Amino acid sequence: MKQKILFYLPAILLSALLIQGCYKDKGNYTYNMPPRPELSLDTLYYATLGDSLIIDPHVKVAGNPHLAYEWKISVPSDVNIDVIDSSASFRILFTLDAMRYGAQLTVINQDNGMKYFYKFVVSGQTAFAKGTTVLTVQNGKTILSFVKPDSTVQADIFNVFNTGIALPTQPTQLVAVPEWQFPKSVKQYWIFGKGGPNTGVRVDANNFIQDRFFKDHFFDAPDTINPFKLIPNMLNVMSGVVNGRLYEGSRNTWNLAPIYGMFSGGAVGDYDLSGEIAYVYSVPDEPRAPSAYIAFDRVKYQFLRFFPTGADPVFIGTSYAVEGDAFDPKNVGMPIERLLHATNGICFAYCRAADKTLYELNFRAQFIQGAEPIGFKALQKRPFPRPELVKADTKWDITAAQIIYFTSGDVVYRYNPGNNDFRQLTTTFNGKAITMMKLLDNNTLAVGVENTLYYLNVSTGVFGTVIKKYDGLPGAPVDMAERGLN
Structure with missing residues (x-):
């Protein structure tokens, strides 16, 4: 037994010394990491087709080690290969397609192998x-x-590049569809109208060459295609009302696939929609994709709820609770002329009764599934305060702050429904009838008359002074869209 104790004693003493050593160390080490290079490199570069693309970043790193470089532009194509270079500055003749490409610069410290x-x-x-x-x-x-x-x-740029292809007659909309995840970009333009062999024509925004007819945007196209109203979102798809049915572009595939954004059969249900529809977004300033639709049945005269899915929307109908007795949203009793959505489901609807009285309906439709319960708040119903100003061709728009702009012949009015304040904008249009009006943001209003497009300043305290105008347009403006200007 004594022999065993003598045998274990050195081992115990050694373990104690090791434990004591670990306790004193406490892992307190000093690391000398090599400095990271500092680069004057932007996050976005524009390259014009046929011109040189030059990126020459200034590289600074302590110690002046030997550096190597690897540049790469990733090209998502079966034909083109990635663009790779190993110079300190990147210089190429840009011949790729006009689209966005992910790119990367790798800086290699050859003294220590760090990348x-x-x-x-x-x-x-x-x-x-x-x-x-x-x-x-x-x-x-x-x-x-x-x-x-x-x-x-x-002028007439479409016919320059598309001989023998007809645009829709009786045009109604120009829809600028952005690139996927880039809301301020434009990838395609859709031109919609009420007549002609093609009621919808799509062109590539980079060259104005026609690349699709609206009938080819359906997996199974209906015999007759009447586009009422289409609105794009930043996922490179449209949704809207066609033939009284609600359609949503399919997102169930790769966003560069030819079938991405196409329409299926539309929302299934017993309804017949007006073209007056509102899209509500979970984040109002980021129209990634609609979180809910507020629609109006043109036969039953009722407000309806639809739920987006990334394919065919789901018809919810009138399955919502109603708060307030200003009017019954499930039985409005008259057709709608205009639906204006300010923000977060707050809307103004203008409906015409059988006796020709124009009514203003104010409500909030909380149709987004989330923290708040689903419901419809009927806030107010009243005759429109200045009905004599509203004409058959009146154009309407609304800001997020619930300031309404509308046209009356050759005049634009600013209307605040909160205090019944009507103000005529200061700019006149030489007696020409206004054929187009569109808010570009809360501070800028675009107004079109024969041969001219005006930009008006409607920021706080300003009532329509001219910012700029474009003369020499062929005919009367119907719609417009900007690209790369903001």
Whole structure:
């Protein structure tokens, strides 16, 4: 037994010394990490087709080690290969398609083998990357034109590149569809109208070449296609009312696939929609995709709820609780003329009774599934205070602050429903009837009359002074869209 104790004693003493050593150390080490290079590299570079793309970042690193570089532009194509370079500055003749490309610069410290990665984006563009596209009608002919930033009008640009292809007659909308996840970009334009062999035509925003008819945007197209109202979102798809049915572009595939954004059969249900529809977003300033639809049945005269899915929307109908007795949203009793959505489900609807009285309905539709319960707050119903100003061709729009702008012949009015304040904007249009009006943001109002597009300042305390105007447009403006100007 004594022999065993003597045998274990050195082991015990050694363990105690090891434990004591670990306790004193406490892992307090000093690391000398090599310094990371500092680069003057932007996150976004624009490259014009046929021009040189030069990226020459200034690289600074302590100790002046030997550095190597690897540049890469990732090209998502079966034909093109990635663009790779190993110079300190990146210089190429840009010949890729006009789209956005993910890119990366790798800086290699050859003295210690460390690699540092810097990601950025290259946005390929053409001569049409910046400017304003304007849809007009002249003597019954639909015309698409482009206005350069210097105000030069390239009239009837569609016919320059599309011989023998007809745009829709009786044009109603120009829809600028953004690139996926880039809300301020434009990838395609859709031109919609009420007549002609094609009621919808799509063109590539980079060259204005027609690349799809609306009938080919359906997996199974209906015999007759009447687009009422279409609105895009930042996921590169449209949704809206066609033939009284609600459609939503399919997102159940890769966003560069040819079938991405196409329409299926529409929302299933017993309804017949007006073109007056509102899209409500979970984040109002980020229209990623609708979180709810507020629609109006043009036969039953009732407000309906639809739920988006990324494919066919789901018809919820009138399955919502009603708060307030100003009016019954499930039985309005008259057709709708205009639905204005301010923000967060707050709306103003203008409905015409059988005796021709124009009513203003104010409500909040909380149709987004979330923290708040689903419901409809009927806030107010009253005759419109100035019905004599509303004409058959009156145009309407609304700001997020619930300031309404509407046209009356050759005049634009600013209307605050909160205090019944009506103000005529200061700019006059030489007696020309207003054919288009559109809020570009809360501070800028675009107004179109024969041959001219005006930009008016409607910021706080300003009542429609001219910011700029484009003359020389062929015909009367119907709609417009900007690209690369903000």
